[in-house]
Amino acid sequence: MFTLIGGTAILALLLFFAIRNYAVQVAQSAQDNILGASVTSILDAAVIWDGVVEIDIPYASFSMLSTPMDDRVFYAIYQDETFLSGYPDLLITQTKDRDISFQTITHQGELVRVATASRTLIGKDKRTQIRVALAQTQDALSGTLDQISQNAALFVTGFFALATLLSFWATSATIGQLKRLTNSVTRRGPQDLSPFEKPVPLEMLPLVVSLNSLMARLDHSLSQSEEFIAEAAHRVRTPLATVRSYAEATLQRVDKEENRQAIRSMIRAIDESSRAAGQLLDHAMITFRADHLERQNIDLVALVNELVTRLTPIAEMKDLSLRLQCDEQVLFSCDPILIQNAVRNLLDNALKYSPSDGTVDVFVTATPSIRIGVCDSGKGFPEAELDTLATRFSRGSNAEGTIGSGLGLTIALDVATAHGGSLQLSNRPEGGACALLLL
Amino acid sequence: MRFIVTLILGLLPQALVAQAWEDRQTFNEGASTQVLRIISSTDTALFAPIIESFVSQYPYIAIEYLVTGTADIDRRFRANPDAFDLVISSAMDLQFKSANDGLARRLTNIAHPAWAQWRQSLFAFTSEPAAIVINRDAFAGHPIPNTRQELIQALRARPEVFRGRIGTYDVRQSGLGYLFATQDARASETYWRLMEVMGALDLRLYCCSGEMIDDLTDGTIAVAYNVLGSYAKARVKSKDKIQVIFPADFPTTMMRTAMVSSQAQHPEMAAAFIQHLIALQSSADEVSFPLPPLNSQLNQAEHATIALEPALMTFLDALKRKSFLAEWEDAVIHNN
Known part of the structure; x- marks a missing residue:
């Protein structure tokens, strides 16, 4: 300017x-x-x-x-x-x-x-x-x-004024377009890599075209890497299951205490890897589906109820009780597979971090807004890390000794975001962590 | 009359000191803390009212008015530019050259039409046509000539009447005479024919207008050529004795000009005087301004008025003047 x-x-x-x-x-x-x-x-x-x-x-x-x-x-x-x-x-x-x-x-x-x-x-x-x-x-x-100088000065001043006005107009016109483009780039969600469709001035067309082509390449390589991760996780999970069954069989046959100990550690490690692989798969699936939600009108209560029922045996193995408090029916238009995935991960976390004889409370309400909560009676989230826990592969500083990949909360958050909601993490005053899926 | 008395009283002692002046007068002498010196070719009688009204406006200023011929003005002024505050002359060419040579002070505050001033340093304040003045007695019973051609015919018809009774300026001595002669010569060949005829009739040559008009009045000469008509009228008491003719073929009109010396002792006062002069001439009051004011009908007769322009320097060129005078002498004096 x-x-x-x-x-x-x-x-x-x-x-x-x-x-x-x-x-x-x-x-x-x-x-x-x-x-x-x-x-x-x-x-x-x-x-x-x-x-x-x-x-x-x-x-x-x-x-x-x-x-x-x-x-x-x-x-x-x-x-x-x-x-x-x-x-x-x-x-x-x-x-x-x-x-x-x-x-x-x-x-x-x-x-x-x-x-x-x-x-x-x-x-x-x-x-x-x-x-x-x-x-x-x-x-x-x-x-x-x-006389000529005077006239020339007048003429030149006029020229200058006109040119200045023109440059003001030209810049504001161009800058306005650029600002609009910038705004639409800024407003985009992290997953939105679709091309820009709005009309732009001819001069800015190359910029938008190259931006769109960049987006397309980015989208392509992103989905490629997600596919790669999913493929890798899948390929790892199946052999891991085989190794685990062999390890369990071996455990039955081994008598020496130190050998059994070693095999048990091995099984634990295999479990951890297998779970991580599962979660990676889940995550990849969510990332894929988040862009193309397949919405259905379903009853969230029924969905959560089914999950709770499925997980009850596992809870009982750990001497945990699962308590479900629900409204009569909470209808919501969403991708059931994603919601299911999110809630299962939250429940998984709750079961994992609850001490024996603890209780895990699950509730689904429609008022004041649709929300699914899962609260345990464990050590709770470290207060200082509440904001960062939901990022990929981050685990609470007090989670050592517990199997986990750090993807559970990320999956829940991604699902909530895909549905236009959010994930709220807090600690209960009487102790225990609470994860609230706000939809 | 007062002027005549003053003139006589003034002249008695001064004639002993500076004989070279035609006239020399001091106005408002009592207030002589500051004396404005004016060198002029205009008769004191014609100029006195202008000076009087000026000193009545500025009572603390005394004015010394020095009269001499136009050529003499040029000589004296060039020799001592610091000795005079104002220079007033009818010889436009000499005045112009002085201004061109940087001897005139530029006055930026004086509003005057462009044609009547040059470079804000030379200001014209009269329009005076050159005239043929005749003594009526010599033309009794004969037609009065209205053009130069008719004058030539009249002179040729009665050479016995006019022999030795024709007068004009000696252009070698008079600046104004030279200006009129050169402008006439420039305008028409008739001028040379006239000069030859006059030369054949024992032309009398005068240095100054005064003597020429005196001789015309007392009948010594019958025809005076290229005199300022206004001058003649002013000088002659019995106006019916003479007749002023402005030639109808081509009039030659001069503008009297004034300038302030670049080395004037009292430049502000001198400028005030020029301002006064210009204001007075436009008043068209014959008592306070006895000279003919700048011609208001100048537009129609513009071609006849000698313009204030560099061309005035042409005939002042040494070579040109030499050849012009040679030709003039050839026409006028050769025949004597």
């Missing part, structure tokens, strides 16, 4: 000086023409009469030098080196015959333009050179120049 105005200012100044310079040349050449004509007419009047030079200066020679500013006129006439008439103090230079030379000099304290010319006269027995210098002050010239 300021570069543009600065550039215009420099351009305007250049223009002004160019016009002035041109005007100086034109005005000067006009004065030179008149001086030249006058000096020529004086020279033409020179004759040799009986060996004596006579110059009958035409009345028009000086008459044509009248100017509106009443410029002063000086002249000097020389025969060879002898002064004939005029102003003896006027400087006179050598010139070739019929060649008028022009100079600007100071005479009697004023700047004058001098035209000097000479002519050779051939007398009876000798050649003699007549030289005439004619000088004129430059008041009319500078008057004209001042």
Whole structure:
């Protein structure tokens, strides 16, 4: 913007000086023409009469030098080196015959333009050179120049103002479009890699096209990597199950206590890996489905109830009780597979972190908004990490010793976000962590 | 009459000091803390009212008014530009050259039409046509000539009447005479024919208008050529004795000009005087301004008025003047 105005200012100044310079040349050449004509007419009047030079200066020679500013006129006439008439103090230079030379000099304290010319006269027995210098002050010239400069200054100022206005308009138009584009980029969700569809000015088309192509490539490589992760997790999970069953079988056959211990640790590690692989799969699936939600109107209560029922045996194995508090029916349009996944991960976490004999409370309500809560009676979330726990692969600082990949809360959060909701983590006053899926 | 008395009283002692002046007067002498010196070619009688009204406005200023011929003004002023505050002359060409040579001070505060001033330094304040003035007695019973051509015919018709009874300026001595002669010569060849005819009739040459008009009035000469008509009218008491003719073929009109010396001792006062002069001429009051004011109908007769322009310097060129005078002498004196 300021570069543009600065550039215009420099351009305007250049223009002004160019016009002035041109005007100086034109005005000067006009004065030179008149001086030249006058000096020529004086020279033409020179004759040799009986060996004596006579110059009958035409009345028009000086008459044509009248100017509106009443410029002063000086002249000097020389025969060879002898002064004939005029102003003896006027400087006179050598010139070739019929060649008028022009100079600007100071005479009697004023700047004058001098035209000097000479002519050779051939007398009876000798050649003699007549030289005439004619000088004129430059008041009319500078008057004209001042006038032109004034007009040029006005013109240039107008040009500058217009250019500045134009640049304001051009920038605001372009910047406005850029701002709109920026806004639409900023407003996009993290998963939204769809191309920009809004019309943009022709000049910005290449930018938008390349932005769109970048988005497409990004989308492609993202889904590729998700697919890769899912594929990798799947390929790892199946052999892991085989290894686990072999390990369990081996455990039955081994009697030595230290060997059994080793195998149990092995099984634990296998469990951990298998769970992580499962969650990676879940996560990849969610990332994929989040962009293309398959919404159905379902009853959340029924969905959660089914999950609770399915997990009750596992809870009982750990001596945990699952308590479900629900409204009659909570209808919601959502992708049931995703919701199921999220709730299962939350329940998984609750079961994992609850101590034996603990209780896990699950509730589904429709008021004040649709929400599914899972609360345990464990150690609770570390207060300082409430904000960061839901990020990928992050685990609570108090989770050591518990199997986990750190993906559970991330999955829940992604599902909530895909449905336009959020995940709220808190600690119950009586102890235990609470995860609330706000839909 | 007062002026005549003053003139006589003034002249008695001064004539001894500076004989070179035609006239020399001091106005408002009592207030002579500051004396404005004016060198002029205009008769004191014609200029006195202008000075009087000026000193009545500025009572603390005394004015010394010095009268001499136009060529003499140029000589004296060029020799001592600091000796005079104001220069007033009818020789436009000499005045112009002085201004061109930087001897005139530029006055930026004076509003005056462009054609009546040059470079804000030379200001015209009268329009005075050159006239043929005749003594009526010599033309009794004969037609009065209205053009130069008719004058030539009249002179040729009765050479016995006019022999030795024709007067004009000696252009070698009079600046104004030279200006009129050169402008006439520039305008028409008739001028040379007239000069030859006059020269053949023993033309009398005068340095100054005063003597010429005196001789015309007392009948010494019958025709005066290129005199300022206004001057003649002012000088001659019995106006019916003479007749002023402005030639109808081509009139030559001069503008009296004033300038402030670049080395004036009292430049502000001098400028005030020029201001006064210009204001007075436009008042068109014959009592306070006895000279013919700048011609208001100048537009229609513009071609006839000698313009204030560099061309005025043409005939002042040494070579040109030499050849012009040679030709003039050839026409006028050769025949004597």
